[in-house]
Amino acid sequence: MTDPARLSINQMTVRQLSLPELVSSCVESGIGQVGLWRAPVQAYGVAETAKLIRSAGLTVTTLCRAGFLTALDPAERAAALADNRRAVEEAATLGTDTLVVVSGGLPPGARDLRAARERVADALTGLAPYAEDHGVRLAIEPLHPMYAADRCVVSTLAQALDLAERFPAHQVGVTVDTYHVWWDDQAPAQIARAGAAGRIHSFQLADWTTPLPEGVLNVRGQLGDGTVDLREWTGYVEAAGYTGPIEVELFNERLWARDGREVLAETAQRFAEHVVRQVSAAEAPSATGPAGGPSGTPA
Amino acid sequence: MTDPARLSINQMTVRQLSLPELVSSCVESGIGQVGLWRAPVQAYGVAETAKLIRSAGLTVTTLCRAGFLTALDPAERAAALADNRRAVEEAATLGTDTLVVVSGGLPPGARDLRAARERVADALTGLAPYAEDHGVRLAIEPLHPMYAADRCVVSTLAQALDLAERFPAHQVGVTVDTYHVWWDDQAPAQIARAGAAGRIHSFQLADWTTPLPEGVLNVRGQLGDGTVDLREWTGYVEAAGYTGPIEVELFNERLWARDGREVLAETAQRFAEHVVRQVSAAEAPSATGPAGGPSGTPA
Numbered sequence: 205m206t207d208p209a210r211l212s213i214n215q216m217t218v219r220q221l222s223l224p225e226l227v228s229s230c231v232e233s234g235i236g237q238v239g240l241w242r243a244p245v246q247a248y249g250v251a252e253t254a255k256l257i258r259s260a261g262l263t264v265t266t267l268c269r270a271g272f273l274t275a276l277d278p279a280e281r282a283a284a285l286a287d288n289r290r291a292v293e294e295a296a297t298l299g300t301d302t303l304v305v306v307s308g309g310l311p312p313g314a315r316d317l318r319a320a321r322e323r324v325a326d327a328l329t330g331l332a333p334y335a336e337d338h339g340v341r342l343a344i345e346p347l348h349p350m351y352a353a354d355r356c357v358v359s360t361l362a363q364a365l366d367l368a369e370r371f372p373a374h375q376v377g378v379t380v381d382t383y384h385v386w387w388d389d390q391a392p393a394q395i396a397r398a399g400a401a402g403r404i405h406s407f408q409l410a411d412w413t414t415p416l417p418e419g420v421l422n423v424r425g426q427l428g429d430g431t432v433d434l435r436e437w438t439g440y441v442e443a444a445g446y447t448g449p450i451e452v453e454l455f456n457e458r459l460w461a462r463d464g465r466e467v468l469a470e471t472a473q474r475f476a477e478h479v480v481r482q483v484s485a486a487e488a489p490s491a492t493g494p495a496g497g498p499s500g501t502p503a
Numbered sequence: 504m505t506d507p508a509r510l511s512i513n514q515m516t517v518r519q520l521s522l523p524e525l526v527s528s529c530v531e532s533g534i535g536q537v538g539l540w541r542a543p544v545q546a547y548g549v550a551e552t553a554k555l556i557r558s559a560g561l562t563v564t565t566l567c568r569a570g571f572l573t574a575l576d577p578a579e580r581a582a583a584l585a586d587n588r589r590a591v592e593e594a595a596t597l598g599t600d601t602l603v604v605v606s607g608g609l610p611p612g613a614r615d616l617r618a619a620r621e622r623v624a625d626a627l628t629g630l631a632p633y634a635e636d637h638g639v640r641l642a643i644e645p646l647h648p649m650y651a652a653d654r655c656v657v658s659t660l661a662q663a664l665d666l667a668e669r670f671p672a673h674q675v676g677v678t679v680d681t682y683h684v685w686w687d688d689q690a691p692a693q694i695a696r697a698g699a700a701g702r703i704h705s706f707q708l709a710d711w712t713t714p715l716p717e718g719v720l721n722v723r724g725q726l727g728d729g730t731v732d733l734r735e736w737t738g739y740v741e742a743a744g745y746t747g748p749i750e751v752e753l754f755n756e757r758l759w760a761r762d763g764r765e766v767l768a769e770t771a772q773r774f775a776e777h778v779v780r781q782v783s784a785a786e787a788p789s790a791t792g793p794a795g796g797p798s799g800t801p802a
Binding site: 318362414420 | 609613614615616617647648649651652653658659661662685686687688689711713714715716717718719729730731732
């Protein structure tokens, strides 16, 4: 079964909590891992955050996010590259080995998704070795195709892997997020492709619920509330050899309006219920049969 | 170049027009083809609509839409099948050879997209020959993956063709709608696959604009307003051998709030501007060179 200790809480799931509140809540709940976001970390202080996290004994599974590398304007492009290098440095300071990359959308007036993806690849050519020098690997995250125009021109795991495979696996891999790939019947095969190459650098969970709100951003469903078979997807990444953290990243106005500690507890409960594999009758020691007991297996 | 006469106006683009207004506007604008929707046609009367269209000399390129074939409940399923047979009969009465099929979403509580697609295939097994008997072919329309849960479990042209290929091409093909496939780097190859098998039964255009509204339904962009390279996609279907109607189907609150005749004229103008191939300098007869003139080509 999936180890419950693999749960990592992405900071965005409970963004109503301050960093000290997030840390103390995780410690109280027995959650040992967090995914962080640059803006709240910068607001609290990168070094201060690193110290806070470390002193509580927590692990930072990812930093979200670098990217937005599709600008055509040279000055914008240079600024994006500089900002991405800062993201690498922040990840290193926080002690995480994984920086999530969201590629960026089409620049105003542009219509060429292929060309935009090539600009992402070009930018990674400089960024990937810079990240390696800092002990950080990049995890390209395909976003749902509904974001292709304005947020991320990389829409499928296949596209993300096509990009990643231009670089060594220890420099560039992918993020598998169920919210973005659950509709894609090609994704299980692509997860196998990524796993075989050691390129699953992050695995994130969110459920899909409808109706989508204006702007389609902030209704990523609590685990179990939607149409994603989370156990099935977890099974795909595990079958591909992934044994790392499983991050729950929910952008959800309704969750943000509630008490953050309550949401944290609910999320851990839902993770146990919908992700951690239940021991099936066939696997479980029989309580009544002759082969029962701790080491017994049914005939 | 793409023949401007291939333009067909889907009724939803100007749904503020009554059927007689739609017909007279098309005649005045020199538009010879329309795509119709079941609800307004039923409200006006199917036979009455057929008579109105025929007497104006217009052609009905498609009827939208059959489908919603994913129910698990036997009674719901039987009702859907009966309704689909009525849709076939309506298409035949209207004199169109093409019935667009939108598969339907996941039933409440369901999470298995594959199983839902199989139910669509099962339903088509009865419906496709029934349609053939009425001189009607089915055109499975993949809808954008953002509709996978609640509207259409067929999200890509590849999936639509996998379904269609279980049937003869004259019974079941696909609808290619730029709004739904523009993000998909696999779609051009799938258009070639569909064309080679004679399975492009409908080609529809809409542009992609953001932000998406709540419910993500009614902002399909006017041609030229968004991120879709409409001429490129038209080129793909033409390269695949498609020479049929090009239907403009826009669901757009802003267009619906305007004068319908004005929207119709604008749409024809945008079609000429963004879809009909411009004669390039290399192709055009030179106005000044020695090889100029109707049959001249530049050296």
